[in-house]
Amino acid sequence: MVTRPVAAGRTIRPAADPWRPRRRWWIGPATAVVAGCLLAVAAQWPVAPARPALAVVDGLVGVLLLLTGALLGVEDDQRGNGRLFVLAGVAWAGVGLENWGSPSLKLAGWLSSGLFAFVALTVLLRYPEQRLRHRYERLFVIAAFVWVEAAALAIAATKGIPIRGSAPTLLFGGLASRRTGSLIETAGWAGLVVISLIFVGMLGVRLVRAKGLQRRTLTPVLIAAIAAGVAMGVRRAAIVLTDAHVLGTLLQLIEPLALIAVPGGFLVAALQRRLARAAVADMVLTLTRPGGGGDVLLALRTALHDPSLRILYWVDDEAGYLRADGTPDDAGSTADDRLSIPIAASSGDRLALVRMDATLTRHASIVEAALSAAVLALENARLQAGIRAQLAEVRASRSRIVEAGLAERRRLEQNLHDGAQQRLLALSMQLAGLRSAVADAEAGRLIDDASATLRDATRELRELAHGLHPAILTQMGLGAALESVAGRFPLPVLLAVPASRWPEAAELTAYFVACEAITNAVKHAEATHVSVTVTDENGDLLVRVSDDGVGGAHRPGHGLTGIRDRVAAAGGTWSLVSPPGEGTTVTVALPMAGFPSRDGGPAPRRGIGPANETDFRTDTSWEDR
Template identity: 35%
Template sequence: MSASAGTEPSPRVLAVHGALIVVIATACFWLGSAHSPLPAPALLSEIAVGVCFAAAGLAAWRLRPRSRTGVWMLALGYVVSIHNPYGFRLPDDLPGHPLLVVAGGVTLWLQYAMAGHVLMAYPSGRLTDRAGRALVACGYLLAVAGSVLLLTTRVPDRPACMPACYESPVRLVGDRQLYLHLKAVITVAWVLLAIVALAVLVRRAARSGPRQRRVLGFATGVSGVSVALFTVFGLIVTTGSPRSPLGAFFHYGHHWGAVIALPVPFFFGLLRERLAFASVGALVGRLEHASADTVESALRETLRDPTLRVAFPLADGLVDGNGRPYDPGSDGGRSLTPLGDPPVAVLVHDPDLEEHRELLDAAAVAARLALDNARLHAQVRAQLAEVQASRQRITTAADAERQRLERDLHDGAQQRLLGVGLTLGVLRGRLTSPAERELVGELERELRSAIWELRELAQGIRPAVLTDQGLAPALAALARRSGTRVGVDVRVGRRLDPVIEATAYYLVSEALQNVTKHARGAGARVSASLDGERLTVEVADDGPGGASVRAGAGLRGLLDRVEAVGGQLEISSPPGRGTTLRAELPCA
């Protein structure tokens, strides 16, 4: 080759290779027409196989210079074309016949090794896995060893040999049985190698991404047919008569099956890429007013990769279109392509797209402005998520501090005041003066009032019944202490997160206080139910209505508290028709 794989070939290089293939094919046809007993259609069929591989290789090399597939298919076309005269049954006294026999005996097996190489390295032309490299190495080793062994032991069996019977000019051992046994063993080894290669292709297609699986699946299916034809042909060569019509059918069948199995899937993938290029223009119009989700969906469709993700780099890492932290390693085996410098976005995609860099770059340029807008949206969403998380942390810390204060009041100051009350009771029993006893009694009454107020304060901070028994008993106790008629219906069968329980409790507490303050004499209904991972709390009264978040800090504080834990609060208070507070709180 006059140009290396991975570089774009010049028109002169392609023209030279094309002319050389035409010269070889013409020479083969002239040689077969002049000296072979085979009819012209059979000659053309043999010659066309090599020409097809070479033409497909030149086209693939020109259209996809980054891939080595075109170069390998061109090389395979040369090998098949050089091998062609070996199957023409040329006369033994033809000048140069010994050289044709040696060249044909070597290329007979080399073409199978090279076909396996192209197939195992498909579609990039590179052997990327250990199994593929091992199989290709075995194929070349078997081709070289088999050629040497058969050429040095060849004793042709005139009635049964296929495709032609020639005396070997380099024969060293003239043992016919040894030759036939070696030929059978080598043929079976090729069949087994082909079956293992097909199994590796099936496994590779099953483990590949959706984008590559479509192309690999097609190539694997066609290769399976070719391997089946080759297997039957090998059995016929080993045990039957390869010169029978059935043997000829499978001989030509597995050759043309290889022609279909190698170039056709490559051009199928190339056609898909060209269609994807055509859709890049439409991508611009679709992304004019696109959101982050729309950009991701449009790029998936254009690049034919349903697993593609768009991530946006921020100071503390990558985030997705919703502003949530994103770890590319969580998807496993993905490739990352930064867009821009500094990168506006990062595409997380199927590794197969690395072989279609032009398409990837074209789609990225078309989506650049939309991705920039989506990045800003993702940044805002990430900041909003951080604000919400901060509010929730503040709420959690405030509840923990309330619980600590309630515990300190209950176990500290309240217990000391109760101790003082007991001491006053003992002192009052020892006094004899009525005036003094009355004074101590007055102190005891003031002390009981102080203890009751302290308990009310502790209950307002965070009631112990909520901490110890849960939401249902706490709401029931709250209803009993309220200064209005309250019906309670709580259907929560398990303990919830302490922050969620506290939010629900303070929602009901604030609502009942508003009823007592602004709708004296009105009745109220409190309900709470757990549906899956959502807690719904509702407080309704039959008061005058007209409540508004803007009217006071109480409802505004409730709204902030509910939103801080990721919930939603709805307030319905039409004038004259009562007030209803309905909150939905996440419990996941």
């Protein structure tokens, strides 16, 4: 399906095939081309015997301009510029009428120079548009036309129209004033030098500002036009500064030789447009090749030479446009002047919104072909964007569940600490008082047994509350919490933990991961010591637990399932390195961007402070704790 880019807010609909130009000739342009060619030959006829090189080059310029206009005329969006090029070719051929001996034909040749300047400046300044974009461009073209025509008429009225073998003919009769005419002629040439400089400057600005596909197609045209403008200025400046008769034919050849480059520039631009269409064809092959249609965004950026091109996908469940990663985007923003093109799926429903550089409106056929070829890939990409949005929602939901579980842990730990533990402590104090008041040995033994049982129950309750949510983790941080638990294991634990603080949920996940990994080393690895290293790398909290045990651990056994599930619930990643006989290393990376900070906002980046390295050796009283 071929799509047509339109203004934002309107859906692209199928259009006629832009690949095949309409080869329809109009009687007007065809007649003008033929008449222009005949005029070019006739105008240079008197010059051919004496200066054949000049006659050939001047005639060739007119013919090439006419052919360029004919070629542009077959392109739907360049017909206006094609007509102007045909008119420029006719005007250039008309300039050659000054070679004839008739005063009226010579004056017609002079006046044709103004017409040629008007048409040539217009088409070169506005291409590939159909009109001049700025008011100052229109004023410049009109001023150049008026200057050339007025200078020609003023010279004809004062200095006269020179005719070989006879006196100059004044336009309005009277006596010729060679001094006044020469001054007017010099002023006319000087004005043309200024016009050439302004023209070259305007083209240079356009060349610098052009970008993307527009720059590729404009560069050869603008460079050729700049060369022609420079040649025109050089020739006029040479006439003002020196005697034109000294330079002779060489001086007269400068301008037409440079003008030949202009049709050549348009030929190169046409080839560039062909190559751009070939790039679209390559994109089609890439997107339709099995396994090769992965990145439709990259394919469109490459084909349209717009690295800033963006694609937003319509997702019904979200009732809006989403980026490729599933995150929402304000598709209605008009903060910039980019072109927004809605695209309809084959079913007619909204599919995507492509935002691209506004200059691509001048290459509508290429954009149509590219977007048409990308429709199927865009439909697949939209499905992927929807899946990513659902995945993002699942992750957000999982994060909310983790936060809710964390809050519930805190509540239970607080309730146990403030409720049951305090009551057991009060009961222990009551039994101590009762023991001191009872003298009977048997009763005292029973009270002592009850006190021991109560201490065991209190310790177990404390361990249970600590397992739900260690209060020291909230109060003093991850380092202090790991220090408090490291001494409870029956093997040395070396800690390297910075004094920084991280989001509470991240610290709790890192704490339980470290505890579970150390427990696995105690139960399964036959290790003699364990090291725990905590670092902050590129916004991720990294926890690395290593032991010197027998190794050979594998997923998901050896108690690693709990670590995997806990890390996945936090949106992190983990890795396991456990070669047989070389120990085991568990590495966990928790992205801070996935956790809310302690004040409820996004987690900030934490700088690493100096690590506190503590070596907890085996404590013989571990079993009594």
